[in-house]
Amino acid sequence: MHTVWKGSIQFGLVHIPIKLHTAVENKDIKLRQLHKKCHTPISYQKTCSHCEETVEKDDIIKAYEYAKDQFVVLEEEELKQLKKDNEDKAVQILDFVQLAEIDPIYFDRSYFLAPGEGGAKAYALLQKALSDSDKIGVAKIIIRSKEHLAIVRTYKQALMMETIYFPDEVRNVQDVPSLPEEPNVDEKELKTALLLVDQLTTEFDADKYTDEYRKDLLELIENKKNGEETVTTSPKTDEPAANNTDLMSALEASLERTKPKRKKAAAKKKRGSTAKKNA
Known part of the structure; x- marks a missing residue:
């Protein structure tokens, strides 16, 4: 597992050498853009709209736009010193x-924390202390010239760090358009909705959720590689339309659809328990 950062965890006077490893991976399928005429990959060049010429890397400087077309130029040495x-x-x-x-x-990215050289004992102590106290640590860290707010928590037998957004990076919910000022909910519809929530409630099992789009896209790509131009996907079950004019009907239809599954699952569980008792 690739190390993306080396340093230490500090709390009080305790220093624990650690290594940072990315905990998740993005499995999006990246598609290239080609020229339709000849299927050549499209390349992108940086150009100056004023000079109408291609700009090389050494001719690019950094600046902050504080108003429309008004910039404060920041020298590379100034940025390096600030980073240092x-x-x-x-x-x-x-x-x-x-x-x-x-x-x-507030949550952004997840990282595994591994103990660095000589840090295994202190690492295990912090992991045990967080686990037994059922607490997490709120921390700060600088990664790639950006200061992050973060939390340190336990994940199974390991320590984990999650970078989180600062409060001023989270937009105000009051800016969301068309939010109702006061909820106007029909009591009967609410009871039916709560019953539906209850029937669909289960224990979380991450393994049962899969990326169907990525699966179908990979199948399409594989079939095209093998000379097949079309694929057949599984038919989708028609969902009841939920709208303001017929909300109750949609809720009741949803309840009817979930009942057989729940009864079947309960019966299967009961048969399994009976079989164990008889064994």
């Missing part, structure tokens, strides 16, 4: 809190 002044190679834990206190909207 703030480049503390440490995950500095500031506070310990309950995970449930942080809304999921």
Whole structure:
């Protein structure tokens, strides 16, 4: 597993050498853009609209646009010095809190933390302390010249770090258009909706959720590689239309669709329990 960062975890006077490893991978299928005429990959060049010429890497500088077409130019040496002044190679834990206190909207990326050389004992101690206290650490870390807010938590036998957004990076929900000021919910519809939620409630099992689009796209690509121009996908079950004029009908239809599955699953579970008792 590739190491993306090396440093330490600091809380109080304790320093734990660690290595950072990306915990997840994006499995999106990347498609190239080709010239329709000759199927040659399209390349992208940086150009200046004023000079109407291609710009090389050495001729590009960085700037901040503080108003329309108004810039403050930042020299590379200034940025390097700023990075150097703030480049503390440490995950500095500031506070310990309950995970449930942080809304999921703040979460960004996940990383596994591995103990560095000589850090196994202190690493295990922090992992055990977080696990037994049911707490997480709120920390700061600088990765690739950007300061991140983060949490340190346990994941099975490991420590994990999740970068999270700063509060000013999360947009105000009041800016969302067309939100109802006060919920106007019919009592009968609410009871039916709660019954539907109850019938669909189960234990979370991540393995049962799959990316159907990626699967179908890979199948299409494979078939085209083998000379087949078409694929047949599984027919989709018609869903009841849920709209404001017939919401109750949609809820009731949904309940009817979930009943057989739940009864069948319950019966299967009961048969399994009976079989174990008789064995």
